[in-house]
Amino acid sequence: MSGAPLVAVEDLRVTARRAGRTYPIVEDVSFKIEAGGLLALVGESGCGKSLTAAALLGLLPWGLAVDGGQIRLEGQNVLELTPTQWRRLRGRKVGAVFQNPLAALNPSLPIWKQVVESAELTFRLDRAAARARALELLELVGVPQAAQRLDDYPHQFSGGMRQRVAIALALACDPRLLVADEPTTALDLITQAEILRLLNRLRLERGLAVLFITHDLSLVAEYADQVMVMYAGRVVEQAEARRFFAGPRHPYSRALLGAIPRLATPEVRLTDIEGLPPSPFEYPPGCRFAPRCPRVIEPCRRELPPPAGDQRQRAFCHRPFAQEPG
Amino acid sequence: MWAMIVRRLSVSAISLVLLVTLVFFMIHATPGGPAYSILGSHASPQAVAVLNRQMGLDRPLPEQYLIWWEHLFEGRLGYSYIQHTAVSHLIGVYLERTLLLDLAALALAIAVALVVGLLQGYLADRIGGRIIGFLQIVFYAMPVFFTGILLIYGFSMRLDWLPPGGLGQGLASHARHLVLPVLTLALPIAAGFSRYFGHQAREEYRQDYVRTARARGLSEWRIATHHVLRNAVRPFITLVGMMIPALFVGGVLTESVFNYPGLGWLLWRSALDQDYPTLSAITLLIGVLTILGNLIADLLNSILDVRVRYE
Amino acid sequence: MSEAAPRRWGFLPLLRWGEFGRRWRPEPLVAAGLAMFLALAAFAWLGPLFYTASPYAIHAHRLFLPPSLRHPLGTDDLGRSFLARMMYGGQPSLGVAIVGSVVAMLIGLGYGMTSGLSPPRLDKALMRLLDAILALPTLVLMIFFAAIVPLGPLSLILLLGLVSWPGLARIVRNEVLAYKERDYVLAARQYGAGTGYLARRHLLRAMFPIVVVNATFTVADLILTLAGLSFLGLGIQPPTPSWGGLLGNGSNLAITGSWWLILFPGVAILLAILSLNLVGQGLLNRLEGR
Helix, strand or coil, X not given: CCCCCCEEEXXXXXXXXXXXXXXXXXXXXXXXXXXXCEEEEECCCCCCHHHHHHHHHCCXXXXXXXXXXXXXXXXXXXXXXXXXXXXXXXXXXXXXXXXXXXXXXXXXXCHHHHHHHHHHHHHCCCHHHHHHHHHHHHHHCCCCXXXXXXXXXXHXXXXXXXXXXXXXXXXXXXXXXXXXXXXXXXXXXXXXXXXXXXXXXXXXXXXXXXXXEECCHHHHCCCCCEEEEEECCEEEEEEEHHHHHHCCCXXXXXXXXXXXXXXXXHHHCCCCCCCCCCCHHHCCCCCCCHHHCCCCCHHHHXXXXXXXXXXXXXXXXXCCCCCCCC | CHXXXXXXXXXXXXXXXXXXXXXXXXXXXXXXXHHHHHHCCCCCHHHHHHHHHHCCCCCCHHHHHHHHHHHXXXXXXXXXXXXXXXXXXXXXXXXXXXXXXXXXXXXXXXXXXXXXXXXXXXXXXXHHHHHHHHHHHHHHHCCHHHHHHHHHHHHHHHCCCCXXXXXXXXXXXXXXXXXXXXXXXXXXXXXXXHHHHHHHHHHHHCCHHHHXXXXXXXXXXXXXXXXXXXXHCCCHHHHHHHHHHHHHHHHHHHHHHXXXXXXXXXXXXXXXXXXXXXXXXXXXXXXXXXHHXXXXXXXXXXXXXXXXXXX | CCCCCCCCCCCHHHCCHHHHHHCCCCCHHHHHHHHHHHHHHHHHHCHHXXXXXXXXXXXXXXXXXXXXXXXXXXXXXCCCEHHHHHHHHHHHHHHHHHHHHHHHHHHHHHHHHHHHHCCHHHHHHHXXXXXXXHCCCHHHHHHHHHXXXXXCHHHHHHHHHHHCCHHHHHHHHHHHHHHHCCHHHHHHHHCCCCHHHHHHHHHHHHHHHHHHHHHHHHHHHHHHHHHHHHHCCCCCCCCCCCHHXXXXXXXHCHHHCCCHHHHHXXXXXXXXXXXXXXXXXXXXXXXXXX
């Protein structure tokens, strides 16, 4: 299995069934993450980024299903596994952190029990070993005076600390990949930066691969090594981070970037994008961004845009911006 | 905290006074007076006069009211001319049987409700969850006397698996006699309880910590028993408290349907036989039990509530 | 019980009458329940116009006949038409409960508004008395009363009303308290509006949806209580038919295998309670804005 990337998603397709018809919610999503890599998955809410993560974890909400494509973890296609086999992979190979750290922890259990619960069950730890492991994990994620806080309940922690504890929960069984679904959105700016630094440290020190989902490009500019932008269930641009931040080629990417004053250059800045993303039940034919796109041309409304560019930066657009020397 | 307990006790005391006073005046409001009600309406005037003197019934009403209280405190509940024994002797045996039936039904209802509620919370709006929701409404509306008769008709008359009622001799037989009444009594309570608990469980299943638990590869069984249950079960005591009146009322009807000689059955028989000393004693007893049950549930509930607030 | 216990009605003080009228769309539960209940009522009151057999006429030659074309619901132990008995039995079973709940409603409204509009000390005392009354076992007291005083329909109505008002009284009182704090009520007071005027002009209107929901559940409860009493032989007395009484009679005759004497009255009671619960629940859902 050497040589295979840690995670490889190919042509992932997620559909919803509604009134006897199936609607594609996420289509043609492909990406790879190597050990120690950090892929930033970016888009407005409702663009399918969280569903992509949920599909990767095998935790799609009821009514949605993976309808095509492959999800390979260390070379193994997890879609071929039984639900129980897949469940056993969660926690051991893939961990996850979600948006709201306030609700991510069970309010009626002391945190050490929650932190080691999955490890306890997986490795059959006794109480002393479990407590030791819990302490180790809390120290790893930087909870100060962790030894004294083992028996505390979630509500005794601040929001940022809770998110650290939630990360400790996800790391309990030493997963190779961490899916972080907007883990900092509910936090203040300083805490956001701290959490990102923690994730960055974890990937550098332990080779943890991170799929970082966010709607805020500025957050990941410093740390990401790949960027993938989604709009209305499709990937619109996929690039190495350095290339992307040097000059995104898709109008939507530029618009997202334009919202960050520090990164916008005058000539590429777009005005605020008018309108809202379409509902999955009424996707337009052709490019889904066409109705809101300031650079729209005739083919946009009829045909799905082909990929433009090379392996290092690819935009799905009929009329992409020119590639910047990056 | 103490102020709350004192206030709550005063409410129970008022309930008690209301109950005792109500029963006293009803007994004295019977046509012909209490002597007739005790001896029956066909008693001879001489017998009535003797009894009136004996029981102090010729004295003024306020004095009799005080005597009534005095007797209650002394535990003298009167003599049943129909059962030919002091009422206080009757009560112990019957109370025991009623408690056995009611507690068994309560335990069964709680067990069923926990399982069904968790399942319902897990299934939420899926077809299985909707079916459970519908059945809960139907079973909740099902009168115990109808359920009882249906069970008797099916399991005793048609299938001949279980006795249609009464009391068994020996442990095995006793248990067999209890099956149908316990089922009957537990059914609507389980329906009500599981509806409430299912709602609670459903809210818990929506919480992020359930998703986090799934993302860590915990099994659904583990999530249900170690995470959801722990949080959804918090209003448990309140629920038990709310079920107590339903339990006693349902118990009276269930015992009557199955001829199960407990307090409820005795209440019913003494009502039909116009055995007023027994009737009033049982009314008072069930009344006191209900008031006590409410009191205990409320106090426990408030104490738990305070603990939750301090946490 | 103390205020700590969450109640079905706890959220109701937040609701206003306007929501009931404005946001009205046919709620499936309400429509289904209402249709079911109206069908039962039509069966009881209009049925005898079409099916004219007497519910009292005894026929010794046709005892215990199972349902057939001639006797749609069979005949009972005295050869009486069971369909006729079911129809006439519906009248007291539903009617007494409905009128009884109107009585409960009036008492509950009166007590609740008095308490809510009284000075706080009196209000507190009245509420404590209400708690005390709520802790009494209703059915047991009903059995006790029924054994001592023979009950006719009228006394049953009164009695049922008398035992089932406290729930509504508490809701009304809470509603009044919430209402007193509203801006326009405070404003009206500044302009010198009296308590009686406020009660008539604003409160009763505001109370309407809650009273309707509560009335629905109360009628269901009373149908159950009355059926239970009649089943025990302590409610509506034979030969006057009532669903509870018919079911009681049928259960005594279960040994004869006459399933129709059990099934039909039982199902009628079940449907009556079920339909009203559906209506009540549907209205609640609507009010909660689910």
